[in-house]
Amino acid sequence: MEARxxxxxxxxxxTDQDVQTIMFQVVVAxxxxxxxxxxxxxxxxxxxxxxxxATAVATEALVQWLRRKPITIADGxxxxxxxxxxxxxxxxxxxxxxxxxxxxxxxIVKQLFGGLGYNVINPALAGRALLxxxxxxxxxxxxxxxxxxxxxxIAQDLGLDAVTTAxxxxxxxxxxxxxxxxxALAGQxxxxxxxxxxxxxxxxxxxxxxxxxxGCIGETSAVLLLLGALWLFYKRIIEWRIPVSYVxxxxxxxxxxxGTEGLFSGNVLFHAMSGGLLLGAIFMATDMVTxxxxxxxxxxxxxxxxxxxxxIRLVGGYPEGVSYSILLMNAATxxxxxxxxxxxxxxxxxxxxSQ
Amino acid sequence: MWRRGFPGxxxxxxxxxxxxxxxxxxxxxxxxxxxxxxxxxxxxxEPIVKVGDRVRVGTKIGEAAGAISVPTHSSIAGEVKKIxxxxxxxxxxxxxxxxxxxxxxxxxxxxxxxxxxxxxREEMIGAIKEAxxxxxxGAAFPTFFKLSPxxxxxxxTVILNGAECEPYLTADHRLMLEHAEEIVQGGKIIxxxxxxxxxxxxxxxxxxxxIALMEKLVAGGNGFxxxxxxxxxxxxxxxxxxxxxxxxEVPCGGLPFxxxxxxxxxGTALAIYEAVTEGRPLTRRVATVTGSAVAEPKNLMxxxxxxxxxxxxxxxxxxxxxxxxxxxxxxMGLAQFTDEVPVIKGTxxxxxxxxxxxxxxDPEPCIRCARCVDTCPMRLVPCTIQDYVEYGLxxxxxxxxxxxxxxxxxxxxxxxxxxxLVGFFKYGKALVMxxxxxxxxx
Numbered sequence: 086m087e088a089r090x091x092x093x094x095x096x097x098x099x100t101d102q103d104v105q106t107i108m109f110q111v112v113v114a115x116x117x118x119x120x121x122x123x124x125x126x127x128x129x130x131x132x133x134x135x136x137x138x139a140t141a142v143a144t145e146a147l148v149q150w151l152r153r154k155p156i157t158i159a160d161g162x163x164x165x166x167x168x169x170x171x172x173x174x175x176x177x178x179x180x181x182x183x184x185x186x187x188x189x190x191x192x193i194v195k196q197l198f199g200g201l202g203y204n205v206i207n208p209a210l211a212g213r214a215l216l217x218x219x220x221x222x223x224x225x226x227x228x229x230x231x232x233x234x235x236x237x238x239i240a241q242d243l244g245l246d247a248v249t250t251a252x253x254x255x256x257x258x259x260x261x262x263x264x265x266x267x268x269a270l271a272g273q274x275x276x277x278x279x280x281x282x283x284x285x286x287x288x289x290x291x292x293x294x295x296x297x298x299x300g301c302i303g304e305t306s307a308v309l310l311l312l313g314a315l316w317l318f319y320k321r322i323i324e325w326r327i328p329v330s331y332v333x334x335x336x337x338x339x340x341x342x343x344g345t346e347g348l349f350s351g352n353v354l355f356h357a358m359s360g361g362l363l364l365g366a367i368f369m370a371t372d373m374v375t376x377x378x379x380x381x382x383x384x385x386x387x388x389x390x391x392x393x394x395x396x397i398r399l400v401g402g403y404p405e406g407v408s409y410s411i412l413l414m415n416a417a418t419x420x421x422x423x424x425x426x427x428x429x430x431x432x433x434x435x436x437x438x439s440q
Numbered sequence: 441m442w443r444r445g446f447p448g449x450x451x452x453x454x455x456x457x458x459x460x461x462x463x464x465x466x467x468x469x470x471x472x473x474x475x476x477x478x479x480x481x482x483x484x485x486e487p488i489v490k491v492g493d494r495v496r497v498g499t500k501i502g503e504a505a506g507a508i509s510v511p512t513h514s515s516i517a518g519e520v521k522k523i524x525x526x527x528x529x530x531x532x533x534x535x536x537x538x539x540x541x542x543x544x545x546x547x548x549x550x551x552x553x554x555x556x557x558x559x560x561r562e563e564m565i566g567a568i569k570e571a572x573x574x575x576x577x578g579a580a581f582p583t584f585f586k587l588s589p590x591x592x593x594x595x596x597t598v599i600l601n602g603a604e605c606e607p608y609l610t611a612d613h614r615l616m617l618e619h620a621e622e623i624v625q626g627g628k629i630i631x632x633x634x635x636x637x638x639x640x641x642x643x644x645x646x647x648x649x650x651i652a653l654m655e656k657l658v659a660g661g662n663g664f665x666x667x668x669x670x671x672x673x674x675x676x677x678x679x680x681x682x683x684x685x686x687x688x689e690v691p692c693g694g695l696p697f698x699x700x701x702x703x704x705x706x707g708t709a710l711a712i713y714e715a716v717t718e719g720r721p722l723t724r725r726v727a728t729v730t731g732s733a734v735a736e737p738k739n740l741m742x743x744x745x746x747x748x749x750x751x752x753x754x755x756x757x758x759x760x761x762x763x764x765x766x767x768x769x770x771x772m773g774l775a776q777f778t779d780e781v782p783v784i785k786g787t788x789x790x791x792x793x794x795x796x797x798x799x800x801x802d803p804e805p806c807i808r809c810a811r812c813v814d815t816c817p818m819r820l821v822p823c824t825i826q827d828y829v830e831y832g833l834x835x836x837x838x839x840x841x842x843x844x845x846x847x848x849x850x851x852x853x854x855x856x857x858x859x860x861l862v863g864f865f866k867y868g869k870a871l872v873m874x875x876x877x878x879x880x881x882x
Contacts, residue, residue, distance in 0.1 A: 090762065093863075095849050096770060097773065097775065098770040099854075106856070107856055199805075201804075201807060203805065373808050374807055377810075379810075379813060380813070429819050430446070431691045
């Protein structure tokens, strides 16, 4: 025969899911939350996101060009990082903040460690951590009231400072601090009790579900994030272990220790839907590059994220702990992979035979 | 159905409808047969004919050499023209006997055998060895050796493997439809040889006609049961099949007899039947010729040593731009340089892919998505082992299970970064084997 035959090792067929389709599906899954962000925090949320994505993609191209490596912005991973970084910003932050964050995330955290697949920690979360450390006021005070202003409404009704109590978790933390403060005035204690009751109320939970509360632009709507999760599960992009063990751990710890009436009095739904938990558990703890590859490693990773999140929320100084908990568990990932190597098929039998 | 299964696995497109409806056709004997003396796992056989010798169909042309080896027989009648290295499906040039067909198709006299029912265990194993039978599912392990497990490991269960999980291939499916009776008889011979207590015929659910037929044949309880297996690749891999069917795990580095089990392909069972009852050596087999670059896919009964080009011709030739010629299936088959290579005992199919289908995508960096870990039917961590092999850390790679890899291809099939995992594993295994040989020699 005349034709030149292609010779390669088996297998000779492959699934049609490549890196680009994975990243594209993640972007698709983030779209409901982006629509929600624009709906609740105005068109500025879109600008923050677009600027963040543009910076991430441009930085990736620039660094790869400088490193004389092939430019791989088409794989979509920088787009995902850009969106996730923007989703972690309060709505009124200045527009240069995502530029700094995305540049740091891509140039330092991702490309300097070798690019896609080689970064040790999640670039978007590392970018957020840098911004938290460098511009804490922008990151913790620039909350935009959601268009229908319910959360800030609660704060104002209670006569509290509308700026520092703009997220449900802030209010939760402050109220708990008041309750545990022996020097608190009777009026303050009463106020805190009312605030906590309001947080656990059906109205607040409904607002948390839809996303009509203060917070980072991409994290507030539980339903839209869950919609994204459904899409990712349906398309088989992510696997259940990390999100389920993460959220599950938070639920259990919230129930056991998250209440103000002693053990087993916590409001599970409040903790599950507030703050960045769902955004983190669905889109960031599941970042493939920085999470374990072994099945048991993924479970431990998720449980670890959950424990650290609740430790920070209930004991630590910050109102929210999702991003730091994931970053810390990212650092533990190589160790988890080594500790949780699966038992090969036939390994148990061999042990029996040699005993 | 046996739903309990094995770890991992995947679902490639099966494309079996291209040829599953085509009855087996007998392909005319080739003008010239190229019969390699190495068609099985183990030591090659040694030539016992000279150039100029006349041979008949079934004449022994190579004698078994070593403990794990089987003889080789001529598949046509004619004159030995050459004994020289020729292209072989494994990719190297291997010593082969080239025979010119004289058109007589005269058969060698068969050994006179007692009726199967009166033969002893040793006589049956001897007949199977003399017939040159190897596993016809693809691995081509000498069958007599599998049928002679060490005394301390009695085999209680025989599994006839008709899973045929490899996409595209339908040879075993057709054999089960057209030679069901002989296959069951072959299975009974195997059970008798091993004094086994139970037998299974394992068939994937996508072959309902074969399942129904086999169920009818084994009805009335004669030791065999039909096991309908879910459609999942690699259902037909020996260790996975044993795990799914019996919940037994073949120990790492061990063989099925270590857990009292023997697996034989259904085609092998048929060959065993013919060897023990008729004294017929293995000189032909069924191969599926298929793929979108073949004009008319078929299942062909072919003589061993027939050039692949002739099979393609019998199927109406190539269609469109040919990209890749594969001996075997798309998951584990071997890509060929040329269609001059002959059909050997282990050739279960010829798959021809179009240029478009054959494009080999460039590998990208691993994104640690763990799809390979979740799909590995041996429960290995392919991405990590691949890294170790790539960096030359063979001890670490072996520690993580490199040598337990069955090269089924699931990991590379699902890899979104298109990494050549199986290629690295084959390379790493070769390096480890070489190193072991060296340290054994020193």
